[in-house]
Amino acid sequence: MRSVAKPKLAVWKFASCDGCQLSLLDCEDELLQIVGAIDIANFVEASRNVMKGPYDVSLVEGSITTPHDAERIHKVRRQSKLLITIGACATAGGIQALRNYTDVKQYASYVYSNPEFLETLNKSTPIADHVFVDFELRGCPISKAQLVETVSAFLNGRKPVTPPYSVCMECKRRGTVCVMVAHGTPCMGPVTQAGCGAICPSYHRGCYGCFGPKETPNTGALADQWKAMGITNDGIVRSFRGFNAYADAFRKESEAHEE
């Protein structure tokens, strides 16, 4: 039924673990439908077959950490009608943005015998710091359901349902007992954006903040409560410096507790 030319989709990788791309590959049930609805024109992880741009939709994974990538992302942008960033690396700099709080040269010297051959930027930064981004899909990794929802929404001309409210909304809807209140477990849920389905609290663990800050996050109030629960400043800093360490709200809160 769908009209003649299928939309062309490209997937791009920058500094990342590939986990978000795997989410796309993991869409086993939906993949056939996806393939039916779009042309996967450039997805090295899945196929060596590469079609030339321009592309209708580009999914961009990973953060910008090297001068080369800082150039390359502009090329991607130029070839893409719609650029969607996927995952915490692309939307907030990722776990590798921990380097932003320290000296990257020192790090490199621990790992590489000849760090002088390494060409790297001082900071790991999200894609939106470099080019215009049409839509951001949060998560570490992204949620398969949200990815399918986003692709489906764009194909059907509607707005993707990726609400920016708290993880608590998902916990309460699925009937998960609050781990902070009932177990005294520190949880990032109240300041973290929903989307994962509130997985960790359903396994009696506190939320790790994989989906980054929710809308109007009051991280200060959460940190105050944690302190009252006996969490040290160091513990607070570590909780806010996870996969979304360089997301604005989390960065500021972690800096406020540095000793």
Added chain:
Amino acid sequence: MTTQSVQSAVGAPDLNPMLPQTFRVRKVINDTYDTFTLELTPSHGGAEVSFRPGQFNMLYLYGVGEVPISISGDPSRGNVLVHTTRAVGTVTKVMSKLKVGDLIGVRGPYGTAWPVEEAVGNDVVIIAGGIGLAPLRPALYHILSHRTKYGKVVLLYGTRTPSDILYRKDLEQLRSRFDLEVHVTVDRAMGTWRGNVGVVTNLIPKAPFDPTNTVAMVCGPEIMMRFTVLGLQKRGVALDSIYLSLERNMKCAVGFCGHCQFGPLFVCKDGPVFRYGQVREFLNKREI
């Protein structure tokens, strides 16, 4: 007397109020560069559509979502639903691409009506801003088709630029009527526009109506309505003779979803048309 007009409308409570009926697009009119009018008829024939001026429908676009849109047609034309919409959001943008013959879901009509009965024997001043003319048009149709029942009738209409003027041809025709005063003004104009420039409230001081005996019906952006009330008040119109149509987020339109609350009022079922006195306490407060 005026309280009568704002009683809540009961459509067909025994039907599942969450389930739209399908209607077919009969005609598409591109009013301006971002505004369009759809004429809809029930897809399977069936009963006449009846509504009161000022009421709205929930329009459902398959797979995209639902939006509240006021009815802007002639209430005496029972065989067609007319909706004028600005393409500004996801749903309305998709709606703007509908073609003749396409289907659309409709729930309604919902909400309160303009006080066209209470206004009988009075002068009527209709003040519209931008797309706010759409929900007022059925009231104008009603009044003009019962013209002898009313005193002076004035339409004051303000838009952004001349190219934003809705129902332009209709307005030109109405202008030539002797029993109706139509004044249009725009916020900014270039080129060939020879009409008024300035905000719509500028038109109030000189509009020909008797303030002691006038019912005012106002619809537009909230700020425009607040200043319009001030202008009418200055002119001496009684506050309880002023009616406004408000807009809030709506998901259900039948009082279940809670989104449209405005102080103690549900805009969907207590409104959208309110007597000024009902909303006065909250209208000037922030983030209500």
Added chain:
Amino acid sequence: METLERYVAEHPFFAGMSEKHIQLIVGCASNVKYDAGQQIDRAGMEANTFFLVRQGRVAVEIVNPTSGPITIQTVGDGDVLGWSWLFPPYIHHFDSKALDLTRAIALDGKCLRQKCDADHELGYELFKRFAQIMEQRIASTRLQLMDLYK
């Protein structure tokens, strides 16, 4: 002269003005008429007149070299046009042009300023009225700037 006095006294702008002051104002007044399309004032020119519009419509314009004149506001029956004559350096800020055949009473600013200097009560009455017009214009301008219908 008698009709001129009646026009001045009946114009909404001077509503409530004492007869004595009306007399003083009429001394500075004259009847004017502009055809549709006729220029009334130009920005940058000396401003020595203001107008009580009796009938017609005038566009207040500003000229953008690339896109031509932009109408900022229109004034019509019963409105007042121009207040640059009130404040030094008495220079027009905007163009004004009759859109329709416009009849107005022109008031000589220099003449009025002298009379106001001599009679502060007259000055006070006049400024009160202009202050109100300015208040209305600034409120309208703010609303226009907000681009409410966007």
Added chain:
Amino acid sequence: MKTDKVQSSSEGSFTSNGAPRVFTVEHLNTLIRNLRDQGYAVIGPVVQDAAIVYDEISSSEDLPIGWIDTQSNASYRLTKRAAKTLFNFTVGPQSWKKYLHKPSVRILEAEKNGNEFAVNDAQPPAKKQAFLGVRACELHAIAIQDRVLLGGPYVDPIYAELRTNTLIVAVNCEKAGGTCFCASMGTGPRAEHGYDLALTEIRESDHHYFLIETGSALGATVLAGLPAEVASESDIQAANRVIATATHQMGRKVDMSEMKEILYRNTENPRWQDIASRCMSCANCTLVCPTCFCTTIEDTTDLRGTRAERWRKWDSCFTMEFSYIHGGSIRTSPGTRYRQWLTHKFGSWGDQFGSAGCVGCGRCITWCPVGIDVTEELKAIRDSELVEAGSIKSKE
């Protein structure tokens, strides 16, 4: 529509539906079995994830035997005691709205065929369900949701269907939770109406049994199948003592006098900003609240676009989207979102539905992750007027 059941039993008390009866703890199991035999899914309190939640049970063994809860601001803990009590706890994180006004329901499905599409509501018929252990505050909460979803010109068919198929066995509270304030709201701790049967668990001098009151004809029918004896005067006194204990334990209260007017007068009170500095707008309070009824709609499509659905999900006035209209959200600051919630619960709800929107269950206090206490906030706003009026002099 059998929804008038709630109203008809509203006079239910000790005497109006026959004399109270008593049965032993063992007979509770008979009640559960009988209900299940009659096709009811019996839903009652169970221990899950270190809290007492509501879930389907098959016998009284599934109940939280011996468990008691300790609640305070942002804190909930369970402990197990040797005594084999069945209902010696108060309300937990979940409310019955989970089963009546469900967190997520599909309200519509649409199939597309070319340019045509057809919609249907595709609601599966509701199964019979019996709630066991509904507290007085929760009965009031259900009655409030009845007014919202059934009492207007429109009836929510999904709620109506579930509600009509629900039988309610209430349990009177024998203790007050640390965050309870039902007594001051006039909603407890005694279950007075809105139930089919109401139990009071009595433990006196080795004697462990239930006093049963009947609140409806349906309740009477269910009870008829049980070996219950007519209660003695001393049984009734014992039950009264149990409930009186709960009343006396209650540590929190809300002074509702003129509350609406106070809230309407105080839309600009600086206290809202103070709350905003503590509130995370995480929405927990609204979702644990047994009366909060707000929902949002999510539209979904399959990738081919041949099938679309609309889902109704619990929503909260604490989200930005809640008040979104073209151009932006109305309530952008967390302080005004909190104000909206509190003013609705304790003020405008009365204008809308003729009662407060709060039943004093205290869930919003316990389950607020930072422990914001509505009773304290309401008092602060009330007292700020007294300070202005000079009635409260500073301590100096």
